Amino acid sequence: MRILIIDDSMVMRNIHKNILLENKIPEESFLEAQDGTTALMFARKEPIDIFLVDWNMPGLDGLELLKTLRGMEQYSSTPIIMITSEAAKYNVMEAIEAGVTDYIVKPIKDRVLWEKISKYFTK
Amino acid sequence: MKAVFINPFLNASINLFKTFLDVKLTNKNPYINKDAQNLHEISAIIGLAGDTKGAVVLSFERETAIKMVSRFSKKNYFALTREVIDGVGELVNILAGNAKKDLLDFKLTISLPGVITGSKYKINWPKDVPVITIPFESELGDFTVNVSLKDKD
Amino acid sequence: MTLNEVLSLHSPPAVKEYTLNHDDFKKLFWKYKGLLLDLQRNNVFWSATNENLKTAYEKLDIQEQELERAYNLNKKYLDNITEGLLLIDKNLIILDQYSKYMSRLFLTDKIKGCNILDFLYPDKKVFQKERKELGKYIAILFSKTLASPEIIQEINPMVDKTIFIKRNNKTIEKVVNAKFIRIYNKEVIEHIMIIFEDKTREIHMKKQLEKEKSKYKAEIESILAILRSGPDAFFDFINESSSIFENIKQHINELEDIKLRNEFFRQIHSLKGTAKYFELNHIAQLAHALEDIFSEWDKEDTIKIKSIKEKILKMVDHIWNEFRTIDKTNTRLLKFYERAALHGSCSRDGKLDNFIVSLKRMTENLSKEQGKEIQLSIKKEIDKLPCLNKLKNPIIQILRNAIYHGIEDSFERLSLSKKQKGNIILHLFKTDNDYVIEISDDGRGINFDTIQKKAMDKHLIRNCDKIISKEELIQILFSPNFSSTDMVSQLSGRGYGLDIVKSSMCELHGKVSVATRERKGTKFILKIPETGKVKKRVK
Secondary structure, eight states, rough: EEEEOSSSSSSHHHHHHHHHHTTTOGGEEEEEEHHHHHHHHHHHHHHSSEEOSOOSHHHHHHHHHHHHHSSSSGGGSOOEEEEEEEHHHHHHHHHHHHTTTTEEESOOOOHHHHHHHHHHOOO | OOOOHHHHHHHIIOOOOOOOOIIOEEOOOOOOOTTTOOOSSSEEEEEEEEOEEEEEEEEOOHHHHHHHHHHHSOOOOOSSSSHHHHHHHHHHHHHHHHHGGGTTTEEEEEOOEEESSSOOOOOOOOOOOEEEEEEEEETTTOOEEEEEEEOOO | OOOEEEEEEEEOOSSSOOOHHHHHHHHHHHHHHHHHHHHHHHHHHHHHHHHHHHHHHHHHHHHHHHHHHHHHHHHHHHHSSSEEEEEOOTTEEEEEOOTTTTHHHTOOOOOTHHHOOHHHHHOOTHEEEEHHHHHHHHHHHHHHHSSSSHHHHTTTTTTSSSEEEEEEEEEEEEEEEEEEEEETTEEEEEEEEEEEEEEEEHHHHHHHHHHHHHHHHHHHHHHHHHHOHHHHHHHHHHHHHHHHHHHHHHTGGGGTTTTHHHHHHHHHHHHHHHHHHHTOOHHHHHHHHHHHHHHHHTTTTTHHHHHHHHHHHHHHHHHHHHHHHHHHHHHHHHHHHHHHHTTTTTOOOOOOEEEEEHHHHHHHHHHHHHTEEEEEEEEEOOOOOOOOHHHHHHHHHHHHHHIISSSHHHHHHHHHHOOEEEEEEEEEEEESEEOOOOOOOOOOOOOHHHHOOOOOOOTOOOOOSSSSHHHHHHHTSTTOOOSSOOOOOSSSOHHHHHHHHHHHHHHTOOOOEEEEEEETTTEEEEEOOHHHHHHHHHH
């Protein structure tokens, strides 16, 4: 299984990684990117099974990345989970319209985050 | 600038620091900051654009910043490292993003956070709009959340 | 022609002699035999097919019965379920089958074939936003199959939504919740099932409960109020109010006279003010409701006037009942006071001081209610005021105006570089001839542009080119029917407040003047001549 964590904040990426490690997701399945462009490069090079995406990032942001991925045959139905501080209803709407699988507003307690995303890891 | 604009930031701050990070704190009365350049050593700024414009600045003393980010990332930092600065930026990003939820008058986008340190920096606040400062006293040290948001024309 | 050739023909050949030899007969026999066999075989096949068909028909019959049973069950379900259940297609059209409850919930039988947006929000202009939101949401339900149900629910626009149903010229308000369920046909979403739940009653119950609570609160409120202000003040208030109500009842059929109506309105408004001052919030609320009924008056509509009169009488009785309860409590407490007074432990003197204490309390309460921070400072150079009872009301009105209209909320003040806390000063002093009451605030001041615009809107002044002086505008501010703010609040703001001040001052042969500066504040000055001098002037 290949999991791509995309966030411009290193601290945030580490927080996500630690939650997954605690829940027995092996370290070798993680890939990290600090912006949309890098993420896209990874996604083209090798197949990704789950994307965890931040919204606000330099260059290609999370929403644009989501739209681009959904336009690719290969990722038309891959779980793409947005984890962002953007809490406004119109933001959730926009992400759903762009094809997001799940939308999680941070800050969120580790346990709650795992409850929400674990289903995508057991498939 | 109206009270309804400040409350979302106050609530987002309390949710982030008190509820989520479990920091014991009290917020003091907000006041108009006549010297809005007079901030703590480390300030994270985020710009707001869209239906109106404005900025949010989260300002810490060095020690408070380090302790706050340590708690946030569950990792102990002892100096102002790149990671701590990155974490302070993330905190202001969460604050601004969350506050948008209750700013129902406007549709806004938030910029990427910027973090500045030192004693001589200058913040480009929106012109002719007062800056409201919400001071917090916490077990990890005092800090301020500073907001400036232009009324809708 | 050979036999083979003859046999290959479809119809008998033209008459032509031909002979059949033995071989021909033999061939013919076997041909005939073959045909017979074929026929037999066919027969067996057909009878088997027939059998098959029969069972097929029987099966179909059973299926049909099952279907009918299912349909009946479905119908029973749809008829009895107490949720509004319906299906819509991609074009937002409501399908034929829906639960009977839909008709009850939305008070109509015109359901099937309707567009769901038109059905819920027939007024395209007023509910443009709601229509757009719901349309977008349904489109997402049909197309965005990847999104998790939780986040789709998060943007559900029909959560405790108030809708307005217009039937027979009446508008009925209902609070509904809607659940949206995708109905799949294989991989494709064919329909969306919408389940409406009526929350009106639940919300209504909640309100009812609050009402009960407030009733209980009202009782405690009145006891506390009496304890604070003393029973004497209350007897005055009760007597005054009683005569107002008696008057209204007596003259109910003369209310067509606008002067009388305005007079009553002013009296009720004043009663409301006094109730607020005593912190009898429930009475203030009822008085406010009575004002509302008065302002429904429409001289064109005689039927409406009749119902308004009925409503007025009903409300007057209702308020009077509340007063009677207070009266009983008051009498009991008075006995207690008298007994206490006998023992010298309770003094009912010092009325001005008591009044000032209650003004401070009123300021505290009202500013809290308004979310403002206000300090009332008292500068008292005299020990008593003549006709205090008649001066209370105007002072209360001006103070309320300052709290409500004058002082800005904290943030607005901060933005204007003012101190967060607003200041009101009550200055009581005496000159050679007059007692002077000054009430000044450091609020936003009187905005003359707003007053002028309002006065024009209300046709109090004509929309002419003439420049209206500030003095004239202040006169308007003191006139009946003027309100300087759109928000009708329970505190003040119907503009009758200053009207009361003016009429009270007239009665006392006093004078009222105003000084104001925009963004700096307003000062009201009330002057009343010394009692002895009043008498002289009257003579």
